[in-house]
Amino acid sequence: MTLASLTNLTAHYDAGEGRFHALDDVGLDVESGRILGVVGESGCGKSTMASVLSLNPAPSLRVTSGTLAVGGKDVDLTDPASHRPLRGGTVALLPQGALNALNPTRRVGALAHDILAAGDRRIKRSESLRRTAARLEALELPPRVLRAYPHQLSGGMRQRVVTALATLRNPRLLVADEPSSALDVSSQRLLVDLLRRLVSDGLVEGIVFITHDVALLSELADRIAVMYAGRVVEEAPARDLVASPRHPYSQALLASVLVPEPGTRGRRLAGIPGSPPDLRAPIAGCLFAPRCEHAMDKCTAERPPRLVTGPRDDSCWRSAESEEAVDAA
């Protein structure tokens, strides 16, 4: 069952005399009880999309179209005034950087009370603390954490506290924006286990997990969406996407993290030649065409359609034409 549907999200930043077209007709579906991973290079619009999806759009961002259907409601993403009642309760953000996400001058218990009071102004402090202690325990944190200031906690504990606070109001949809990027490998693993547990225990109904780390997503996510220059270019079940990416950008992205280092058991980061397009001017065709070894004339002239085949879809003229060839045969 679909928990949340994002459709037709288009947004830009005002950049000096022009516009920076950060998101262009982005659409995503999150199934109930599932984790959707979103992956892409730095600057492709992941955090911008996370800010809109979690109903906390970046202040200078102008959303020109977009709807989020979640929990039986259709949210008009161009109208931030309508977002407040849903923020934190229906949709919540698990932000980047656990240390910066916590006010250093307040104890964890006080931060938790503020969050719960935002959803229920009459909640008593004792009730807030009781509920928070239970959530901390579920995340294997001792009750003493309630009295601690953020700087008194280790990095891994802080990340778990941020996770506890973000999910305190049992949001239906949790948007996790690179929450693991600053963590060491063992803290990263704990976080991944924790997020899986939050979904399987029903404390959150679904997660959108944003990262540039495909290897991490291949373990965590049920489905993966690949973003390039403000567009989703491919979406598929995680296993299918990792085993047989269809869009040339997905292929290049996967190759860039999965190239074995000669003579070692490690894996080398291989760059993708060229650089992402300048999004200050509208671009008619496929945004990856200038870097794509398979590009045809059509690719630079016309935006490729989104081709849905079974549980996966991609937006590439090569896929569209081979599908037409199959249909014609």
Ligand SMILES: Nc1ncnc2c1ncn2[C@@H]1O[C@H](COP(=O)(O)OP(=O)(O)OP(=O)(O)O)[C@@H](O)[C@H]1O
């Ligand atoms: N306030 C802003 N004004 C103008 N442009 C911005 C602003 N914030 C972000 N951008 C641009 O929008 C694009 C998308 O940025 P965003 O932070 O969403 O990318 P990202 O995929 O999350 O990158 P990273 O992985 O590095 O966090 C980038 O090219 C960025 O330079």
